[in-house]
Amino acid sequence: MRMSPFTAGLVLSFSLGFGQWQDTHIPMRTGFPAFLSIGSDLYVASGGGGVFRSSDNGGTWDSLNSGLTDKYVQCLAAIGSDFVAGTLTGLFTSSDRGAHWSPFESGIPEYGITALAVSGADLFAGSYHAGIYRSSDKGRNWTRMDSASPAVSIQSLLVTETGLFAAAKNGIYRSTDKGLHWIAIYAGLGVTSGDIYVQCLAAIGSRIFAGTAGGVILSTDNGDSWSTASAGLSDEFTEVPSLVAVGENLFAGTYIGVYHSGDYGGRWSSFTSGFTASDYIGALAAHGGYLFASVSNPTPDNGVWRMSAPATGISSSSRTRAGKGSYRILRKGVGGYTVLGRKGF
Secondary structure, eight states, X not given: OOOXXXXXXXXXXXXXXXXXXXXOOOSOOSOOOEEEEETTEEEEEEBTTEEEEEXXXXXXXXXXXXXXXXXXXXXXXXXXXXXXXXXXTEEEEESSTTSBOEEOOSSSOSSOEEEEEEETTEEEEEESSSOEEEEXXXXXXXXXXXXXXXXXXXEEEEEETTEEEEEETTEEEEESSTTSSOEEOOTTSOSOGGGOOEEEEEEETTEEEEEETTEEEEESSTTSSOEEOOTTSOSSSOOOOEEEEETTEEEEEETTEEEEEXXXXXXXXXXXXXXXXXXXXXEEEEXXXXXXXXXXXXXXXXEEEEEEOOGGGOXXXXXXXXXXXXXXXXXXXXXXXXXXXXXXX
């Protein structure tokens, strides 16, 4: 049931000896569609405030908007030393860690960039209306992918070792040839493509998770079939706009806070200690020994929050995965970056 709409760093694998959620007091109260973790820096996209960066785990934030003429940033990615920001009116790039931005102007829709992902030398962009595009020169030139790719509100792009996945308002799509061709994958969902509203994607090993309007679903066979994985989530507020995999742990952002599963979605438990309201969690990220959450609705908690994790639980494992975010989150995926947890249009 759909309610009202609304990280190339270390892979963290920590125990659940967390503290409470605490407000980072980011200097703008708005929606925050995406996080991007690069080394010691955490970047966050805001719906109207541009891009912010913290180099001290959310202790302080710097605004990075020089040249960013559209501050409604929907998604973020990094390819090599370049940063990319998708906005309501197109794409912007930065070659100096976000200090200065300039627009892309060649072959990409000039509106509604909703998702970004990187796989090797390829940069992928999902759009609100015009499908999926690929660039092999860091965004200077773009090619629209197969017309069979989803064309309606791309919500998330996920890169895995077996291919590229797209979440859209009308279902889940898969490409095994770098986006040239796509197939719709619905088996096991029990509904037609028009009935599926998928907002975010994440992966733990070979398991692929999708957050939908009706909860979390899971595939263990590369998306050929799906099963529900929502036990313990709210039966009333069923929508899951954000997911993040942290080691073998999976976290889900919902309309009433954060949930955690330590058994691949077999069972979920509420993870909201410290929040003062039933909050919509539009994005999640793991960075620097903390779990970060974007609260993107008008409650007293609106902003960016964090919860500490034991330092002894942080692993420098180079294992990489992918997932979603819009109000979205970017984490490192196999060979690149992906978006986790985005709000729909």
